[in-house]
Amino acid sequence: MTRRLPLFLTIGIWVLLLLAPLALDDWRISQLAQFLTYGLFALSLAFIWGQAGILCFGQAIFFGIGAYLMALITLGKLPLLGESQWTGIILGAVGGGVGAFGLALFMLGGRGLSGAHLAIVTLCAAVVAEVAAQRWDFIGGFNGLLGVPPLVAPYTRDDMFLSSNETYFLVLAIVMAVYLLLLLISRSSFGTLLAAIRSNENRTRYFGFDVTVAKLFAFSLAGMISGLAGALFTAQFGFVSPPLVGFGLSTEVLIWVAVGGREVLLAAFVGAIFVRWVENLLSDKLGQYWLLAMGLMFIFVVILAPRGLFGRILNLSKSR
Amino acid sequence: MELVLTIGLDALSFVLTLLLVTLGLVIVYGMMNVINMAHGELFLLGAYTLVAAQSAGLPFWAGVLLAMLVVGLAGLLIEELVIRHVYGRPIDTILATWGLSIAIKQLIIIVFGPAAISLTNPLPGSVSVLGIDYPAYRLVIMAVSAFLAATVYLVLFRTSIGLQIRSVIANRGMAGSLGVNTRLMDRGTFAVGAALAGIAGAVMAPIMSVDPQMGVGFLIPAFLAVLVGGLNSLLGAVIGAGIIGGASTTLSSGMAQATAQICVFVIAIVVIRLFPNGLSKGFR
Numbered sequence: 001m002t003r004r005l006p007l008f009l010t011i012g013i014w015v016l017l018l019l020a021p022l023a024l025d026d027w028r029i030s031q032l033a034q035f036l037t038y039g040l041f042a043l044s045l046a047f048i049w050g051q052a053g054i055l056c057f058g059q060a061i062f063f064g065i066g067a068y069l070m071a072l073i074t075l076g077k078l079p080l081l082g083e084s085q086w087t088g089i090i091l092g093a094v095g096g097g098v099g100a101f102g103l104a105l106f107m108l109g110g111r112g113l114s115g116a117h118l119a120i121v122t123l124c125a126a127v128v129a130e131v132a133a134q135r136w137d138f139i140g141g142f143n144g145l146l147g148v149p150p151l152v153a154p155y156t157r158d159d160m161f162l163s164s165n166e167t168y169f170l171v172l173a174i175v176m177a178v179y180l181l182l183l184l185i186s187r188s189s190f191g192t193l194l195a196a197i198r199s200n201e202n203r204t205r206y207f208g209f210d211v212t213v214a215k216l217f218a219f220s221l222a223g224m225i226s227g228l229a230g231a232l233f234t235a236q237f238g239f240v241s242p243p244l245v246g247f248g249l250s251t252e253v254l255i256w257v258a259v260g261g262r263e264v265l266l267a268a269f270v271g272a273i274f275v276r277w278v279e280n281l282l283s284d285k286l287g288q289y290w291l292l293a294m295g296l297m298f299i300f301v302v303i304l305a306p307r308g309l310f311g312r313i314l315n316l317s318k319s320r
Numbered sequence: 321m322e323l324v325l326t327i328g329l330d331a332l333s334f335v336l337t338l339l340l341v342t343l344g345l346v347i348v349y350g351m352m353n354v355i356n357m358a359h360g361e362l363f364l365l366g367a368y369t370l371v372a373a374q375s376a377g378l379p380f381w382a383g384v385l386l387a388m389l390v391v392g393l394a395g396l397l398i399e400e401l402v403i404r405h406v407y408g409r410p411i412d413t414i415l416a417t418w419g420l421s422i423a424i425k426q427l428i429i430i431v432f433g434p435a436a437i438s439l440t441n442p443l444p445g446s447v448s449v450l451g452i453d454y455p456a457y458r459l460v461i462m463a464v465s466a467f468l469a470a471t472v473y474l475v476l477f478r479t480s481i482g483l484q485i486r487s488v489i490a491n492r493g494m495a496g497s498l499g500v501n502t503r504l505m506d507r508g509t510f511a512v513g514a515a516l517a518g519i520a521g522a523v524m525a526p527i528m529s530v531d532p533q534m535g536v537g538f539l540i541p542a543f544l545a546v547l548v549g550g551l552n553s554l555l556g557a558v559i560g561a562g563i564i565g566g567a568s569t570t571l572s573s574g575m576a577q578a579t580a581q582i583c584v585f586v587i588a589i590v591v592i593r594l595f596p597n598g599l600s601k602g603f604r
Contacts, residue, residue, distance in 0.1 A: 055411055106593065113596055116355050116551075119414060120543050121589050127540060128582045128589075135578065247536075251418065258415055288430050295423030302416040303405045 006314050010266055013314075017172060026164045030236065033168040035276045037233040039269040040175050042256045043182060044225035046268030049257065051186050052218040053198030055115070058103075058122035059253055061129045062223040064245025065099045066092030066230030068133070071145040071240045077138075085152060089231045096227015097220050104219035108212055114201070123247065130246030144241030151235045171232055175269075178225055182265055185221075187317075194218055255294070259301050261308025264315050271308060322452050327573050329449065333458045335565035336465035339558060340520040341542040342549075343472055344513030346557045349546070350489045351509045353410050354403055357417040360539025361424040362514045366391045366521025367530050368428055371437055380442040384522045391518025395511040403510065421535070429532050436531035461523050468516065469558075476554065485509060489552070541568065544588040550598020559599050564588060 017036075021029055045059045072078050073088040081087055103125060107113045113121055134142050151162045151170065162170065185191050193214050196204040205211045234240050243249060253272070260271015275294075283290040301309065341363055348356050366387040373383030402420055406412045443457040476482035487495040488505050496502045520538075528534060541564050549560025567587060572580035591599070 055414070113593065116410065116414070117547060117592060117596055119355075119411075120547055121592055124540060124544065124585045124589055128585050131578050131582045254415070255419075288426065291426040292423050292430065295419045295421075295426060298419030298422070299402055299416050302412050302419060303402065306409070306412060 006316050009314055010316060013266065013270065014176065021165045021168060029168050030164040031280070032273075033164070033171045034233065034236050035273045036168075036171045036175050037229045037236065038253075038256070038276055039272045040178060040229040040232070041226055041253055042260065042268045042272035043175075043179060043265055044222040044229065045253050045257045046260075046262055046265050047182050047186070047225070048218055048222035050262040050264070050268065051191065051198065052194040052215060053201075054215065054219065055119045056122045056219075056222075056250075057119045057254065058126035058129070058247075058250050059222070059226055060247075060249035061103070061122075061126055061245055062096035062100050062226035063230035063233070063249065063253075064129065064133065064240075066096045066227030067234040067240045067244050068139055068145070068230075069095045069227070070231035070234040071148045072139065074148055074235070075145060077145075085149075085235065088235075089228065092231025092234075093224045093228040096230065097224030099227070100223020101216065101220040104216050104223075108215050108219070112212065112215075123250070126245070126247045126250045130242050133242040133245045140241070142242065144239055144244075146239045148234050148238050148240065150238070167236065171236075174228070174232065178228070179265060179269065182225075183316075186265065190214070255298050257308075259298065259309055261311025261314065263307060264311050266316075267308050267310035267314045270310050270314070274309070323573075325450060325452050326454070327570055329454055329458070329462075330573075331566045331569035333462045333465075334569050335562050336462050336469065337520050337524055338538070338541060338545060338565040339469050339561040340465050340516050341538055342545045342557045342561045343469060343554075344516045345542055345546050346549075346552070346554060347472075347485075347509050348513045350552045351485065352403070352407060352506055354407070354413040354510075355410060355417070356403075356513075357414055357539070358398065358421040358424060359417075359513075359517055359542065360535030360537075361421045361428075362391050362394065362517040362535075363521035363524075363538050364428060364532065364535035365394060365424065366518030367525040367528075367534065368432055368521075369518065370522040370525045371432065371439065371530055374439060380526075384519060387518045387522035388515045391521070392511045392515035394518075395514025396507060398514070399507050399510040404506075421539075425532050425535065432532075434532060436529040438529050439526045441526050455527075457526065461527075464523055465520070468519065472512075472516070473554065541565070541584070544585070544592070547592045548588055548595075548599060550600040553598060553600045556598045556600035563591075563599075 020032060024032065041059070041063055044062075045056065048054050048056055048059075069092045070085075070088040073081055073091060074083055074085055076083045081091065103122070107118060107121060133139060139145065149161070151167050152160065186194070193204070193209055196209070197211055197214060201211055230244065256272035256275045257268040258271075259275055260269070261267030279290065279294070282293070286293060305311075341359065344362075345356060345359050348354050348359075369387040369390045370380075370383040373386050374380070378386065398420065402416055403413065406416050441455075441457050443460060445456050446453040447456045447459060448454075449459070474482075476485060484495070484500045485505055487498070487500055488502050492502055542561075545560030545564040546557065547560070548563055549556030549558070564584060568580055568584045571583050574580075575583075595601070
């Protein structure tokens, strides 16, 4: 029974998410749909950090690229590419992936960076990206871009926005598909290669595997998913601003993933939703003390439960 | 010519203060393999200790001493409560100290409020240096920083305590079996590293606007200085602080501060990419 528990819990969480619209009102459902995009963002970081062992302090760069591309396209600022939201979503994902590929190529090619060096360099890259976004007037400078339209129904009723429930299900479907894809990858032979890189990079290299290409691919895929999350987030949130690209959001997502459990994809996903939900619940009551409590909670989790709050109970692979 | 001299002096004073923050980071990393993301908040704590001391009516220098003591003690406490538990897990030290930095920053916001505070300059007026008028207080900062940095080097390379510290950095197990109390050394170096950041924060406070974000503003340049110079190398700290501090002062005299900042970051990232072991290793 206990051996099967993670599987039952995993299925249970998805069933709960599917049934959520029955129990929650419109406002809460649209909140939850936003949290799902944060969860998607956390999935991307969990993939690159938990599976491949690359600690990236700048994951929000790719989230921000996706968010800005979505806003630019739906606001008609890139007339050559049309104004369709689907173009925005696809381009957001592609943009995030290309950005991640570029950064990874710079960092990982040849005698690449790793560990603390990579963490600090990505952190600086996030600061640079945020300042650049603040100073680039075409994308709105300090104020960002306002009035991004919500998601439009792709079928018959043309020009009608999706209701909260429809938006929720659309986002949930995309998130589920990405989750299954990442799960499949992490259980494939490529996933085993990533795990080998995570536990001993040099040894894997001496066995003849091309470590650099594998890491490049994993990093770009994670960037793509971050970009997708950013694009979906923007369509719901309605505007983009420089903090979405920056250092603050990058470290926040790191906290969600660490609190949830970096080694298990679903744990990181649940971690993001859990932290955001607790924040919503408590930030009114605790006010300024919320961030203090969050910092302390984070320290406790890192020291006492390095595998995260949900890492153990949601771990699908056989424990060694 | 005058402009060049002023920029040179500005750069020198920034480099020396940055060196104080960087030294703490390098020693702590070399000693314990701990990447201390909360180091910027120790700087912040130093600045706010001075604010508190000034509003309690203490004279300026007493405030700086108090900052050194308070932040040093905070360092001891942090080592005991947090750092000790994550030794040997380098990535987790980044995360745990990151949580710590959030908590300390928020605590300061709760106590002192989020708004920027400006302090009165304890030594207004200027002194004539090589024919230009230069603010006297900046010269004091340079003297204090240079003195402290020199003291750290003398202690590390000319005393038996320094020898013990360097032996722990070189080979912890061997040093321990030869009778060096490594635990005591860990505590001591962490506290001293913290105290250095605290002093840097206190002496810089009168010429900066003191606000809860100023810690991050120093942390990232200090980290870049460490990586550019080379982890684990005291000479590297000097080289790194010199390059980062010098470049950001020189560039920000010619362009907007934010643009200068990102230029320095980009330069530093490229240098780190090309010389992952730091520039100091190239000179050996």
